[in-house]
Amino acid sequence: MMEERIPVTYKYLRLHKKFPSVWCPGCGIGIVFNALIRAIDRSGLKKDEVAFVSGIGCSGRMPVYGDFDSLHVTHGRALAFATGLKLAKPDIEVITVMGDGDALAIGGNHFIHAARRNMDITAIIVNNSIYGMTGGQYSPTTPTGAKATTAMYGDVEQPFDVANLAVVAGAAFVARGAVYYAFELERLIEQAIRKKGFALVEVISHCHIHYGKMNGMPEAIDMLKWQKENTISRSQAEKEGGAGGKIIRGVLVDRSLPGYVEQYDKIIAQAQQRLGRAR
Amino acid sequence: MQGNEACAEGALAAGLRFYAGYPITPSTEIAEILSWRLPQVGGKFIQMEDELGSLAAVLGASIGGLKSTTATSGPGFSLMQENIGFAAAAEIPCVIVNVQRAGPSTGQPTSPAQGDVMQARWGTHGDHPIIALAPSSVRETFDLTIRAFNLSEKYRTPVILLMDEVVAHMRESIILPQPGEIEVVERPSPTIDPSAYLAFDNSIDVPPLASFGEGYRYHITGLFHDEAGFPTQRLDEINPWFERLFHKIERNRADIIRVQEELTSDADIVLVSYGASARSARHAMRIAREQGQQVGLLKLLTLWPFPEESVDRLAGRVKKFIVPEMNRGQIVLEVERVVRGRAEVRGVSRVDGELILPAQIEKALED
Numbered sequence: 004m005m006e007e008r009i010p011v012t013y014k015y016l017r018l019h020k021k022f023p024s025v026w027c028p029g030c031g032i033g034i035v036f037n038a039l040i041r042a043i044d045r046s047g048l049k050k051d052e053v054a055f056v057s058g059i060g061c062s063g064r065m066p067v068y069g070d071f072d073s074l075h076v077t078h079g080r081a082l083a084f085a086t087g088l089k090l091a092k093p094d095i096e097v098i099t100v101m102g103d104g105d106a107l108a109i110g111g112n113h114f115i116h117a118a119r120r121n122m123d124i125t126a127i128i129v130n131n132s133i134y135g136m137t138g139g140q141y142s143p144t145t146p147t148g149a150k151a152t153t154a155m156y157g158d159v160e161q162p163f164d165v166a167n168l169a170v171v172a173g174a175a176f177v178a179r180g181a182v183y184y185a186f187e188l189e190r191l192i193e194q195a196i197r198k199k200g201f202a203l204v205e206v207i208s209h210c211h212i213h214y215g216k217m218n219g220m221p222e223a224i225d226m227l228k229w230q231k232e233n234t235i236s237r238s239q240a241e242k243e244g245g246a247g248g249k250i251i252r253g254v255l256v257d258r259s260l261p262g263y264v265e266q267y268d269k270i271i272a273q274a275q276q277r278l279g280r281a282r
Numbered sequence: 283m284q285g286n287e288a289c290a291e292g293a294l295a296a297g298l299r300f301y302a303g304y305p306i307t308p309s310t311e312i313a314e315i316l317s318w319r320l321p322q323v324g325g326k327f328i329q330m331e332d333e334l335g336s337l338a339a340v341l342g343a344s345i346g347g348l349k350s351t352t353a354t355s356g357p358g359f360s361l362m363q364e365n366i367g368f369a370a371a372a373e374i375p376c377v378i379v380n381v382q383r384a385g386p387s388t389g390q391p392t393s394p395a396q397g398d399v400m401q402a403r404w405g406t407h408g409d410h411p412i413i414a415l416a417p418s419s420v421r422e423t424f425d426l427t428i429r430a431f432n433l434s435e436k437y438r439t440p441v442i443l444l445m446d447e448v449v450a451h452m453r454e455s456i457i458l459p460q461p462g463e464i465e466v467v468e469r470p471s472p473t474i475d476p477s478a479y480l481a482f483d484n485s486i487d488v489p490p491l492a493s494f495g496e497g498y499r500y501h502i503t504g505l506f507h508d509e510a511g512f513p514t515q516r517l518d519e520i521n522p523w524f525e526r527l528f529h530k531i532e533r534n535r536a537d538i539i540r541v542q543e544e545l546t547s548d549a550d551i552v553l554v555s556y557g558a559s560a561r562s563a564r565h566a567m568r569i570a571r572e573q574g575q576q577v578g579l580l581k582l583l584t585l586w587p588f589p590e591e592s593v594d595r596l597a598g599r600v601k602k603f604i605v606p607e608m609n610r611g612q613i614v615l616e617v618e619r620v621v622r623g624r625a626e627v628r629g630v631s632r633v634d635g636e637l638i639l640p641a642q643i644e645k646a647l648e649d
Binding site for chain 2: 020021050051052054056066067070071072073074075076077079080083084085086087088089090091092094095112113116263267270271273274275278
């Protein structure tokens with residue numbers, strides 16, 4: 004008799020009432036969410052040791068489906084809410100899930116400052132280079148020349164390099180994955196979760212409904228193939244002596260930097276010691 | 283002690299353990315004092331990158347179980363509106379101190395004003411109730427700051443402390459109550475089995491609030507939500523929630539609203555005022571009394587919900603209400619609304635960044 008195999012992710016889903024999800028068939032976010040859940044499972048964290056924080060947009064809907072404490076906030080403010088939550092509950096692993104518009108346009112200021120402070124948060128940015136939920140307007144990561152519903156002549160702006168932005172802003176850990184490489188993504192997220200300090204995983208994803216349709220890749224499979232052909236792992240790039248114009252996947256930065264949470268604990272100890280001496 | 287200092291100390295006395303803010307005159311002393319005082323009591327301070335982030339961090343910390351606040355002034359208060367609405371919808375306790383300054387826009391940073399009264403009520407989009415308190419002295423700032431925290435925790439709602447520059451920067455000698463004399467309210471926490479927990483239970487006015495990480499594993503969203511906190515579009519789930527959101531404040535008006543009446547029992551004319559202008563009003567009342575005029579004072583400590591009951595009761599027997607305020611007429615509209623033509627209602631305004639002086643009110647009394 005065939006044994007029914009239940010995926011590990013089922014243990015972490017809010018199965019009652021919350022499904023089907025809001026995401027379009029073929030969307031990359033489901034793959035990111037699965038990788039995230041498996042990464043949490045691998046990291047050994049209990050459900051009550053994890054909190055999800057998200058902003059607005061397709062990616063921002065992730066927390067509702069996971070059986071964790073979850074907070075779905077105003078547009079762009081996920082990292083700022085997460086900052087307060089982390090300082091109030093330093094023992095919780097605070098994971099923010101954001102899209103490129105949420106994290107980098109309206110939330111761009113919070114993003115660079117959370118990285119600069121090295122706030123102990125795991126940040127996942129699902130980068131599909133478009134505003135999906137509002138119907139395909141260009142975002143801060145839309146490639147120059149690509150079409151969008153607000154860029155019918157092609158986007159004239161230059162896109163952010165999300166991962167590099169986090170590096171120069173001061174993040175302790177920065178990695179880039181792609182939904183085509185789902186198991187690699189799972190390992191990158193696990194590393195980010197285990198990392199103390201601000202840990203970013205930029206995930207190259209796709210919105211075939213909006214971005215793909217306007218840019219010659221109308222099916223999800225077209226966009227997944229694009230990811231396969233246009234990204235390269237860091238180790239492969241090193242072996243080949245260069246990325247050859249492709250986007251590099253893998254861990255880009257992993258460094259030890261003082262973080263706000265532990266530095267502030269020292270401030271409390273110092274203030275209380277001084278107060279004790281004054282008494 | 284200075285008004286801003288009294289606010290900081292009042293917050294600590296109420297159990298404040300988290301502050302996130304962005305400096306803006308004339309509220310800066312609150313941040314400066316708390317950056318130094320909070321770590322002494324094991325609390326945390328963070329200077330955020332802007333006001334949107336500040337209130338967001340405050341709400342995150344509140345969900346983490348800490349009593350939290352931020353302090354700002356006019357332009358910063360405008361930036362906080364979106365997250366004030368979130369706090370109201372998600373029923374997250376927090377106190378927002380707005381030391382009002384002259385406006386619109388950047389206005390005059392060190393000049394007094396009371397121009398944010400309507401912004402405190404209607405600054406956010408959509409409908410929700412709000413609580414706003416206005417102190418007019420240093421001691422009152424201490425007391426009302428504690429009260430703001432207590433109401434916030436008791437009713438799971440954002441509470442706005444509307445100060446003004448005069449009160450914030452004024453120094454007065456005060457005697458503070460002993461810690462044992464201060465009533466401190468803690469938010470109700472759930473005692474039921476986590477699997478049965480409903481963070482937005484509509485069968486109770488104010489459902490208990492679980493902190494994250496305590497095993498209740500629930501969802502909070504700014505979207506319309508059901509009793510468990512999940513987004514919903516069902517009218518049978520949305521309407522009861524909206525009803526409760528308003529009921530929890532409206533049914534408890536008597537507990538929330540505080541006013542002070544002085545010499546109103548025999549008054550022909552009642553001055554209705556709040557904050558710094560209530561001090562000038564009180565002075566004008568005394569001078570008018572010396573000259574034989576029957577003038578009384580209704581000082582509003584709670585601005586929102588508006589103390590309709592007090593105005594309504596007086597409306598039947600006084601001839602005239604005069605409302606001195608440092609704006610072009612905001613609370614005067616509420617007084618008119620409640621009086622409904624039963625007495626004359628006049629506003630006394632000043633918006634040039636100077637305090638309304640008693641002489642200006644005396645002149646209005648003579649007219």
